[in-house]
Every structure is written in structure tokens, then in C-alpha cells.
Amino acid sequence: MVTIRDVARAAGVSIATASRALHKGHLVAPGTREGVQAAADRLHYSPHRGARSLITSRTHSIGVLLPDLYGEFFSEVIRGIDQTAQGAGYHCLLSSARHGGPTLEAALRSMRGRVDGLVLMSPEFNGDLSKRALPSGFPVVLLNCPPSDTAHDSLTVANYEGAHAMVRHLAGLGHRRIAIIKGAEGNFDAAERLRGYRAALKESGLAFVPELVMPGDFSEAAGDAAARALLRLDQRPTAIFAANDGMAIGALYALRDAGLRVPEDIAIGGFDDIPMARYVEPALTSVHVAISVLGERAAARLFSVLEHPADRTPSRETLPTTLVVRRSCGSRGT
């Protein structure tokens, strides 16, 4: 491994001079700079970022901690974060904590000294855990986290409003038995979407029917299973609101498999509007979330925290959602 020492020796200068020559904006004789530059090129020198960060205490990378890595939602979030990070000259150190529990704490520890800040997405309800694990004063942006933690900047999606709009729309189409396939237990987004569902039912003068509430976990398989269970009901629903698109697509699959037509026999709506939503058949009505923008925004906010570490009052931003009507819910959609 070629170090700056080798470069300095090859150029016939001291280490200090070599270091200065390699950075612009320092006082170095033009000739010296050229010589050092040439030596560096010849030796294919590139600085050891770890060593550099030890003294500058800036790593130029951020940690990205996600609950899982499966599916288009996370993939889009990562894409947004990475895009912004790359634009700012940062790298992303990835970590998924799909096992839950102590992993968050462990993941945080293992990132100490490797990242300048953190984008943490953990929609689980154990808010105090994160507070305990998070080094106070460490720049963190929370993504889709319950609002319990007010010590950090956070970003959320308008879950309640989105779900509300979706269910209102379904009710407006005349549906009176509207089922919901819930998101994962203990998940903040899931809880908010359920809350929106209940509120919209009420406003529409519809009763909340427990048997129309199916458990789920955001996976296609869960949507599939939930839809099959709904079909076994004595009184089937005429519309299904799945708490995310993955489950909606799973449900679509199950209904088709059962020989039912969507939306003629049963209408379906999803949430997130993942890229795939418009391509399934029938195209999926969904609550649009600018997923990659969510990632971009989170990264941008983190960088702003990194720039101004002090006297910032933590902000909580909610990304708006919009209802996207397509064919799967039966009204005139694309």
C-alpha cells in the first residue's frame, strides 16, 4: 500500500509538503506541487480515508439503517439517499436490522467512527430504545418513526391522510363493506394507515367491522393470504384497502386465482405507489408517496444538520401523499 510517505520520498519533499501539495488552496511552490502530483500519479497514490478521517473527524459517509431491504420501497429510499449523498460527496454505509431487538444498538455501535451521521428508519414502536441507543448530539434523521422522539429531526409520510383519502374514495364509489389488510404489528406507518381507514369509515357513515380487518406484514404473501381469508367470509367485502402495494399485489393475485374479477367483483387499493403499481393488471389504485424523494429529503436534512451542528431545533416534516386512481378500484382510472 503506497502512502503519502512514499510520495514524499519520491518527490524529494517532506510529508507535510506532500500533503499540502495534494490539497488545493495551500501555499506551495508551483514547481513543488507539480512534482508531488507527478509522483502521486506515478505511484497511483490515493489517500487512506480512514487515517484522514481520524484527524479531520469527518468520514464523509453516512450510515443508513433500514428495517429490511426487501422490496421496491426500500430500494427506492436507498436510491434517493444515495443520489443526494453522492451529490454531496458522501458514501452510504448500509445496514439492515431485520432481526429487530438489540441489533439497532449493535449496528449503531459498529458504525461509530465510520459515519458522520445517520439516517435511521425504524417504524417500530420502541421509541425509547432508540433514544437510549442514540449517542446524544450525534446527527440523526429519523425516517417513518413514531413521533415519540422529539430530540431528532424526523421525516414522515402522510399516512393518515393518504389512507383516509383512499377509503373515502372507495366509499364514494358506493362500497359499503371495505376491508383492510393491515401492515405489520407494532409498525407506526401501519397504525397510522389503520387510523385513517377508521376515520374515513366513520365519516362515510360506515361501521367498523372487525372481521374485515386482516393482519398483514407488508409482504406479497401476506396480501395473498389475507385476500383468501376475506373470500371465505360469509359476507365478502366489495373493496379491499391494502396498507401497502406489495400486499395489494398479493391480494390481486389471490383474487385472480379464485376466479374473481378486479375491480368488477372486488375493488382494490394499495399504498406507496411503487413503480410497479402502474404495471400490474389491472393497474393499481394507490396512495402515491414520492419514495425516492423521501430518501433524498432525509439525506439532505442530515447534511444540513452536519453543516450546522449547533442550535438547530429538530424539525418534523411530513411528506404529503396523493391518491392515484387507476383501474383496480373501478372508477375511471388509467
Add this chain to the structure above:
Amino acid sequence: MVTIRDVARAAGVSIATASRALHKGHLVAPGTREGVQAAADRLHYSPHRGARSLITSRTHSIGVLLPDLYGEFFSEVIRGIDQTAQGAGYHCLLSSARHGGPTLEAALRSMRGRVDGLVLMSPEFNGDLSKRALPSGFPVVLLNCPPSDTAHDSLTVANYEGAHAMVRHLAGLGHRRIAIIKGAEGNFDAAERLRGYRAALKESGLAFVPELVMPGDFSEAAGDAAARALLRLDQRPTAIFAANDGMAIGALYALRDAGLRVPEDIAIGGFDDIPMARYVEPALTSVHVAISVLGERAAARLFSVLEHPADRTPSRETLPTTLVVRRSCGSRGT
């Protein structure tokens, strides 16, 4: 930031003793260890990984360099890599080089001293560039790269065989005008899949018809556009082989939009068998690639290189593909 110095002071021992006490397997008096441990816990100490790696010259993280981050393919690859990495106690430093060109070299430089090795996916044809940019002796595993580089371990998908099987299958169903929507220009996977297409045509006694070869870039939009172009042909194809599922799904969308039925009017086959493939309507016949396994395997191989840095002869492994027949191609499929 609490350092080991603080812990040592709090425990009333020297830095060296503190360091030893925090690692197991060192000779430390039981009482001392407890005291240090207690102090560390109390102070919420966690070691600065950057500083540690400076002396151990192991960062316990690997670089993951991908051409892009969009779509389920990359997302699944990342998932596979991360899973294996996490199991081995490693982190993933992510970087996408969607701008091409000098970025690869820059990305590599920026990772120097931050990663122990690299998983590099770059199916573009400029093989010599990577050879120039890659520090010789640096552990690298190549993913889906052209075979030009024999200095590094590499992993590929059986592109040729998969495409071949798909087209043979279509021909076997009686199709005589089989179109292809190609992958990105200058892409190795794309070229191999085209080669498989041509070979299968030949073996099936079918002529290679240039007008049935549409350009593409692996995106849904490209598949959509290509399908529309094919429909404008005087003699339409009766089957379309898209070089990946994203384009196949885009094509599906276009055909539906044009009022055609799949597979009755036109059959469609894709490649990759992304998770979504089975959920579209009609379910997509595709060439199955164990995408996340590809990532897992790449990571595993990299770790094996990290374990045995010397005297390893670079291996080139090809991941097999299998044809998955579903309804979109017209034969009895799921």
C-alpha cells in the same frame, strides 16, 4: 465523544489495560476487567472503528459498486450481499456509478482505506478500464462482468443458456416470428442474451429478422416503447422475448393498452424472474435467476478471498438459470 482514554481514567487503569480488558482472551485480572467493563458501559463507550482499522488494517466493511440502484434486480443483489456481509460481521459501503466514465475510478479512490474488498458489478464493455483502476492485489469480486478480466474472481449468470432456453420454448410453442427487446447497448448481459436468442432461432430453423430486434435499456419505459414499435410493424411478431423482466412488464403494459391479449394475441417472456414477475397479469414467463443468491455468492467469495489473500487462482463461476413457464407465453403455466 468518549474514548478509551476516558474509560481507562474512569476505571483507574492505563489505556493499555482498558484496551485489553475490553477484548476477550487477554490476560487481565477478573476484577480489573469488570471494573473496566462497568466504566465502559456507564460511559456508553464504543470503540472508534476508524482508529482501530488504522492499526489492524481491517475495516470490516466491503465496498459494493453497482451501475445503478433502480429496480428489483439491484435491490435483490444488495439484499443478498448485505445478508452475507452481516452474517460475517461486515458492513456494506454502497456506491452507484450510473454516470459511467471516470466515476468508477473516482469511486474506487474514495473507498481506499474504508473497505477491505470490493464487489464490483459493471457489465459495460470497457474491461481494461477496470483493470487500470483496480489496485492490483486488492480483493475484488466481479459481478456480471465481461470475461476480459481474468485477474479477479468473477461471477456471472448463465445469460446465453437462459435466453436460449426461453426462445427455444417459444419456438416450440409454434411461434415463428419471435421479437427481442434488447438490453442496454454495450452491456455484457444484454449481448449474451442476444447471442442466446440468435442461436435458438437458428436451431429452431427460424430466420433472424432485424426488424424484430428492438433496442432497450432494461427499463419499463423501454419495454413499453419497444412493444409499441413492434405493433406498428406490417408483420407483427407473435412472441416477444424481453431481455429482462422490467422491459417485459413494460411491454405487457403497452400491449394491454393497445387492446391486445397476452398470450392469446402475443406471447411474452422476460428474464431475471424478479419477485414481481409472478404477480403481474398474466403471470410472466421468465428465466429464473436466483438474484439474491448471486449477491450472497459474490459476498461469500469475497470473504473467502479476504481469508486467503495469497496463492488463490481467480475463479469464474456461472450461476445457472432455469426457465419458469407461466401464463404470459401461452403454454400451460401458473
Add this chain to the structure above:
DNA sequence: TTGTAGGCGTTATCAA
């Protein structure tokens, strides 16, 4: 069993 001291590769602070 513990402490002292040197060094990993860089950058930053001082004199010269």
C-alpha cells in the same frame, strides 16, 4: 498482571 511507548496514515501547528 499491568504500564510505557511506539506506530498505523493523515492533517494541523508551529518554527525556520
Add this chain to the structure above:
DNA sequence: TTGATAACGCCTACAA
């Protein structure tokens, strides 16, 4: 304009 030299936080001979 340049060169010693001291950090940064940690680990590890070596000595005590």
C-alpha cells in the same frame, strides 16, 4: 515556502 512534530483513537510489543 518548507520541514519537524504533535496529534487523532486505538492496539500491541516490550518492559516492569
